Amino acid sequence: MRVALMITCFNDALFPDTGKAVLTVLRRLGVEVDFPAAQACCAQPMVNTGYLDEAVPVVRNFVRAFEGYDAIVAPSGSCAGSIRHQHGLVARRSGDAGLATAVARLAPRSYEFSEFLVDVLGVEDVGASFPHRVTFHPTCHSLRMLGVGDRPQRLLRKVHGLQLVDLPAAGECCGFGGTFAVKNADTSIAMGADKARRVLETGAEVLVAGDNSCLMHIGGILSRQRAGVRVMHLAEVLASHEGAA
Incomplete structure (x- = not known):
């Protein structure tokens, strides 16, 4: 192939x-x-x-x-x-x-x-190790346009040492939306702040998503709040061998 x-x-x-x-x-x-x-x-x-x-x-x-x-x-x-x-x-x-x-x-x-x-590939366990408390933000296009569903969560649950916690109101948009964030900045920031608050409710150390555009938006808000929550793309977590024996 x-x-x-x-x-x-x-x-x-x-x-x-x-x-x-x-x-x-x-x-x-x-x-x-x-x-x-x-x-x-x-x-x-x-x-x-x-x-x-x-x-x-x-x-x-x-x-x-x-x-x-x-x-x-x-x-x-x-x-x-x-x-x-x-x-x-x-x-x-x-x-x-x-x-x-x-x-x-x-x-x-x-x-x-x-x-x-x-x-x-028919794979869920990719041999990753990442000993952290993680929550996952499902991005709008992956949910609504592609129907990716729970595939990312299934992959994360197979990562050694990872504790996956549910994100409240996970399906709500983070407010980025490409040019929407520029043309409608106030609305975009308000939506991002709502998403950041939900992330903090989980007590997660790391917010994971499949789109870096959304992570940049939410992560920027979390950073300005000095929330202490990292953002990482799904691929980076699945590539990790952190904590592996």
């Missing part, structure tokens, strides 16, 4: 350790991963703000970069959701039947990280 890593703009620019963690986990499981150098943005920011025509060349680039792979893995429910559900809309709008066909072929091969581990 030919597997490609779609690192996403956010991780490439701000959180490169997440991509390294994905590679660590997959290689531990015997999966060889390619990194197509031609990859760029998935086009989600343009689609979300109504610039569908401008998104067409971005989707074309995605097809060129990833065609021929059996699976495309993204450590982001947000970007994986865009590939699976928004690319088809963009391709159909373009009037290019060839692009629409290529997108229809690639979209079902695109997976959020936890989906790939659980559904494609």
Whole structure:
């Protein structure tokens, strides 16, 4: 199986350790991963703000970069959701039947990280060790667009030494929402503060999620509150051998 890593703009620019963690986990499981150098943005920011025509060349680039792979893995429910559900809309709008066909072929091969581990590899125990009290924030696109469900929690429960505690009102949005956080800053901050308060109610040492965009938003609020709660991407926890004998 030919597997490609779609690192996403956010991780490439701000959180490169997440991509390294994905590679660590997959290689531990015997999966060889390619990194197509031609990859760029998935086009989600343009689609979300109504610039569908401008998104067409971005989707074309995605097809060129990833065609021929059996699976495309993204450590982001947000970007994986865009590939699976928004690319088809963009391709159909373009009037290019060839692009629409290529997108229809690639979209079902695109997976959020936890989906790939659980559904494609059939693995829940990845051999990780992380002796900390953890709570998990399920991000909006992973829940509502992809239907990832409890796959991340199933993976976390298999991590040696990890204590997973439920996050109250877990399904509520954290308020980031990409450009929403810029255009509606006051509302975004209020939603983030609600989420941060819920995190503190759990007594967790670490907040984990599958999207670094949400973690940056919640983590920034927790940091300004000097709450003492770390934020980590799911992949980083699953790559950890902390506390292993």
